Amino acid sequence: MTLPIQQDFSLQAFNTFGIEAQARFFAEVQSNEDLMSLLFFKGFKNIHRLILGGGSNILLTQDFEGLVIKIGIKGIEKIREDEESVWVNVGAGENWHEFVLYCLDNGWNGVENLSLIPGTVGAAPMQNIGAYGVEIKEVFDSLVAINMTNGELRTFTKEECKFGYRESIFKNELKNQYAIVNVTFRLTKKANFNISYGAVAQTLADMGVTTLSAKAISQAVIKIRQSKLPNPEQIGNAGSFFKNPEISKQLFEELKEKYPSIPSYPIDEQRVKVPAGWLIEQCGWKGKRIGNTGTHKDQALVLVNYGGATGQEIKSLAEQIQQSVVEKFGICLSMEVNII
Known part of the structure; x- marks a missing residue:
């Protein structure tokens, strides 16, 4: 085992609540191979495991007497496109908001309403994240996850993920059974904007926006979120x-x-x-x-x-x-x- 494993590791910097709790063992993986070697290392065969993304949707109520695996798998790749859509494969460890900004820079539409949501790309489908009238399932194509029991790589379609309101199969019947390693999104080249929810339309008007764009919607959403939600780095x-x-x-x-x-x-x-x-x-x-x-x-x-x-x-x-x-x-x- 060449992957560095740390013992009695503080998780305070790895959860946005800033709760002091310790992991008996901690390791960060940068690839599928890293994850496989860690999952099936004989020293950790029967140990309790926790897959950690950005730590923005967890509450640690005690020390974790097992192995915490931080997913750091990166990469954003356009894998195909047609006249209307583009399919983009993204590593589970990518920061969600940075991915949104990448899409905006490339003229890909569909995730602008989901700007500034904390966390990682891999955690997004687990929670079926949503904001201002849009949910991840609307731009989701498929994901690849590793079965933590037998090491099998499995592709999940949108239907197989069983998305609901802040729900997916990974929070229910397959909870703690799979580690998501990459997600493929289907984004649009043509404008199909949604500004009907909450204060988005009013904020755009207050900003003096006359020509609607994905970047303008993103900026409005960021402005609203910053006015309503506290920054985890401050509290x-x-x-x-x-x-x-x-x-x-x-x-x-x-x-x-x-x-x-x-x-x-x-x-x-x-x-x-x-x-x-x-x-x-x-x-x-x-x-x-x-x-x-x-x-x-x-x-x-x-x-x-x-x-x-x-x-x-x-x-x-x-x-x-x-x-x-x-x-x-x-x-x-x-x-x-x-x-x-």
């Missing part, structure tokens, strides 16, 4: 901690009678999506601090580490928020962040 957080709940239209109508200002986004004839941030704020949590943790002053959906908080403290806060939302609205909030 520890993992962005939105909870998913926006989907409820029945009947429950929504009942709630609307009691809370006429409740915002909503219709999904279909039977279901409605309600902003989790609004629900949390109505329960009095916005800007509330408990010890070294709390909710952000500008966005109740974001839990923060003011410095020195443990993962257990943040998890406890999240559970208290869930309980209060259930008691007030009868809605159970699901955590978007992965608890380790």
